[in-house]
Ligand SMILES: Nc1nc2c(ncn2[C@@H]2O[C@H](COP(=O)(O)OP(=O)(O)OP(=O)(O)O)[C@@H](O)[C@H]2O)c(=O)[nH]1
């Protein structure tokens with residue numbers, strides 16, 4: 138084993154694959170399709186956090202196909218299900234930071250503890266490995282520890298962190314970070330850490346709106362990505378947070394953090410189907426290298442256990 142190697146999307150799905158989706162795969166023996174098969178499939182998908190709505194839509198579509206194509210064996214359903222899942226995920230996919238610009242501003246949002254700061258470190262490394270010059274903005278000024286945490290990550294990854302005093306104006310931090318990027322650092326990526334919790338949800342959304350407007354005044358069409366970090370271990374709760382952020386924070390995509398810590402990776406399908414949001418990256422562990430771009434087909438193969446080991 139090579140130490141320090143980044144964990145892949147497939148590896149991060151190990152728990153999910155070995156528990157719930159292993160059982161889903163087990164339903165597709167060569168038996169006949171009957172009511173029990175549909176009931177079991179539905180129950181397992183819901184358990185795997187695919188979400189009730191998305192599960193029902195999937196099962197209904199499969200039943201139509203079975204009737205239309207006169208299928209009768211469960212093994213004939215397996216590939217149909219996989220293709221439909223790929224289709225659901227692909228139909229909302231969108232590239233990360235499409236287009237060429239001098240400076241890209243990436244805003245990271247999400248509730249506290251979801252994995253924002255860790256994700257920023259990972260993204261910074263991802264960009265740096267591609268030759269980008271990165272500046273981080275410590276705009277979560279609500280918690281003093283948040284600023285220090287970002288500074289520590291910045292040092293580890295080797296990128297600049299622009300920070301002000303705890304309690305200071307997050308908009309001013311973003312202003313400063315963009316100025317620094319344009320100026321002495323000649324950076325082409327600014328990644329902004331934001332608070333996960335303020336006194337009220339309303340205050341939080343106001344603060345994010347203000348950060349957006351500061352960025353937009355300095356850089357054309359900034360922020361160019363607003364990534365919502367969701368904790369994959371919190372399942373349907375994360376989905377309801379996503380509804381709130383999508384409406385008010387201009388979210389352009391999701392980072393599904395801690396996919397390696399859950400057996401319920403099916404949530405990705407609910408995010409795509411119910412929220413219409415693309416997943417752009419997944420968190421595959423706690424280290425800076427543990428970030429993988431999201432690929433629908435690789436994800437679905439990872440759920441069902443096809444392809445190469447492990
Ligand atoms: N296993 C695993 N743990 C992760 C991943 N991403 C984040 N974590 C852990 O989740 C915890 C919270 O991560 P943070 O990055 O501090 O979350 P945050 O959203 O910035 O939290 P606040 O700043 O408190 O709002 C930490 O212990 C991280 O190590 C991941 O992809 N996999």
Ligand SMILES: [Mg+2]
Pocket residue numbers: 253254255277283
């Ligand atoms: Mg944080």
